[in-house]
Amino acid sequence: MKITLTVNDQVYTRECAPSKNLLHFLREDIGLTGTKEGCGAGECGACTVIMDGKAVNACLVLAAEANGAQIRTVEGEAKDGILSPLQQKFMEHHAVQCGFCTPGMLMSLRELLERNAKPGEHEIKQAIEGNFCRCTGYQQIIEAVLDLTGQLEHKGELRHV
Ligand code: FES
Ligand code: FES
Structure with a gap:
């Protein structure tokens, strides 16, 4: 079947199996x-994307169900090679270690x-x-968002200064 999606503001049309x-x-x-x-079963959040404004597990959505939708993925974060402010805060706070969870984390947080x-x-x-993370213990991720939104100074427990 023919599927048309807009991903990060770019339109893609492809033939694909109804079960994909x-x-x-x-x-x-x-x-x-x-x-x-x-x-691959809706448990880990690594596949999180934004579909029509909602964070979804892309492994649980058929491409056919997403036909016509607006999708945002991690590739839409950086612009012209410059990290988004959220990505930048992740880096500053060491919220990325192996990085496998990061694309999904970023989309849930976006x-x-x-x-x-x-x-x-x-x-x-x-x-x-x-969103499961096996590396960071989550605290650095939370701090990255609090810092991005100007709230870290209120926490009084800076771990990375
Ligand atoms: S791959 Fe784990 S929730 Fe989709
Ligand atoms: S950074 Fe490795 S799983 Fe989160």
């Missing part, structure tokens, strides 16, 4: 491999920041509750 999921469509059919496959420009720690934790 959005994750494999992004990675295999249009070559956007930034979105990662961890569990969705959060678009509906809430100043999320508290609890809201940040809620936004990434479906």
Whole structure:
């Protein structure tokens, strides 16, 4: 079947099997491999993308279901080789270690920041509750967002200065 998606403001039309999921469509059919496959079963969040404004697990969405949708992936974060402010804060706070969870984390947080420009720690934790990270212990990720939104000085427990 023919699928047309807008990904990071670019329109793609491809033939694909009705059973193919959005994750494999992004990675295999249009070559956007930034979105990662961890569990393939909706458990790890590595495949998180934004579909029509909502963070979704791309492994659980059929490409056919996403036909006509607006999708955002990690490739849409940096512009002209310059990291987005969120990516920059991730780097500064050592919130990226192996990096496998990072594309999904960024998309969950991007969705959060678009509906809430100043999320508290609890809201940040809620936004990434479906995103597993085996490396960072999550604290650096939370600090990166608090710093981005000008709230880190209120925490009083800077770990990286
Ligand atoms: S790969 Fe989709 S949730 Fe794990
Ligand atoms: S940085 Fe390795 S899984 Fe999160």
